[in-house]
Amino acid sequence: MNHALDSGIPKRMRPDAPIGVFDSGVGGLTVVRQLMSALPDENIVYFGDTARVPYGTKSRETVRAYAADDTAFLLSHHPKLIVIACSTVSSVALDVVEELATGTPVIGTLKPSARLAAEHSISKRIGVIGTSATVASNAYQLEINAIDESAHVFSKACPLFVPLAEEGFAYHEATRLIAREYLSELASEQIDTLVLGCTHYPILKKIIGEVMNEIAGEPVRIIDAAEAVASDVAAVLREKRLLNDSGQTGVRQFFVSDVPQKFRAVAELFLGMELGGVSQVRL
Amino acid sequence: MNHALDSGIPKRMRPDAPIGVFDSGVGGLTVVRQLMSALPDENIVYFGDTARVPYGTKSRETVRAYAADDTAFLLSHHPKLIVIACSTVSSVALDVVEELATGTPVIGTLKPSARLAAEHSISKRIGVIGTSATVASNAYQLEINAIDESAHVFSKACPLFVPLAEEGFAYHEATRLIAREYLSELASEQIDTLVLGCTHYPILKKIIGEVMNEIAGEPVRIIDAAEAVASDVAAVLREKRLLNDSGQTGVRQFFVSDVPQKFRAVAELFLGMELGGVSQVRL
Structure with missing residues (x-):
């Protein structure tokens, strides 16, 4: 038996296996953008559930059922790691994704942004904005207080964002x-730090930052999880010796549940570049 | 054989059978409100697909698949008539609903509002606002021009409404x-008539009317389909001798695909009254 032969190793344990990323729609592309910049050689499979978007105005129960479907789809591509690029799913269904992933590492948006917020806040008064489902879950508050129990966390749902x-x-x-x-x-x-607790919000970062500073009367630090997520992904892959450093730009595949036309148009705004192929799948 | 015995007649051909009404979410309740006012004795079964709302930003293909699911659910309640209280479905999937309904009459929002617009416009310059899917379908223009081929129809998608x-x-x-x-x-x-081509828009009627008059510089007639739909339903039931005139207020049942809490809260805004029971169903 020769364990060194690639063919003897399950695909998901090889460096050339893709990173699987999913979101309710296009928001998760802000995370893909950071992944592509930090880890250009990595292959990426992205799934956006554009036929059922949005998740954040729906119930915990429904979001958990949808998250299970999304995970099952990504698993069919044998990813070496799964990124939940949706704060709503990270807040209410991380356990659902982890259970289905059976050993494949899972990284959500919640922990990386909670850690950044706790590190950066001086007054320990931290604001979190997110979808109704995320805010109702109280998950950010729990996560930030797990890092620093003295922090005061104030949340606000912003469903129209x-x-x-x-x-x-x-x-x-x-x-x-x-x-x-x-x-x-x-x-x-009187918060000094504001977490963008939804992967759509970086698109509105300029206005959110300006308005926050204007009404707070002093600069408020804005935390965008996407960079932190990319850095966590790199750390986990390095630790597991699964980094792809082939020296060749990775292949990125995009799948959506509605027809791809609108996704492709909006995606360029989120990704900052043109998309190649986008395929439709029925869940 | 005694054909007069109720038990010998299929339920859907009896006056006490319900009117089935469906929408992607809560918007169709503006139609239910008019039905309750015009036909207070009628039993009503309402279905709102709140787990997959909205429809209007999604593709024709996806909306047709969802419309089939919604119709199948209503048919399990043996309605004597089906109202498509969603202009997106009326525009892109009327044929899907009619085919599944096999003989049960189907009334959408499109024809009644097209007829009203054609009747009321003097300049024959008519505006239509609706979801992206409705506007892309061009269905209102075809319907209005089928009534009056000299009418000029100008459409605009208003996805944030x-x-x-x-x-x-x-x-x-x-x-x-x-x-x-x-x-x-x-x-x-220079339109003189504006069709609210989405059952959500009556909620914003005040602002839409004010803004339209302000920028048009003269009064523009606003067409809200809900009343016209109720009047068409009454006419069809009368013709088929299926009107319920029991003298007792009808039973109204509400079903949604997400959990009922948020639906119940928003529904009061649309319906103008408190809801009784709302049940969740999985499609």
């Missing part, structure tokens, strides 16, 4: 008005 | 700004 990002209203005055309304409560809590 | 209505931003300044942006193109076409 996802459609505003998806519709390209990133710099629109209406987005600014809605941001003022959503963020004013948090500003009155 | 559904989330704004669902989140209760009916009178918010941000909604007004977004409405100005969406409606300015139509105003420049």
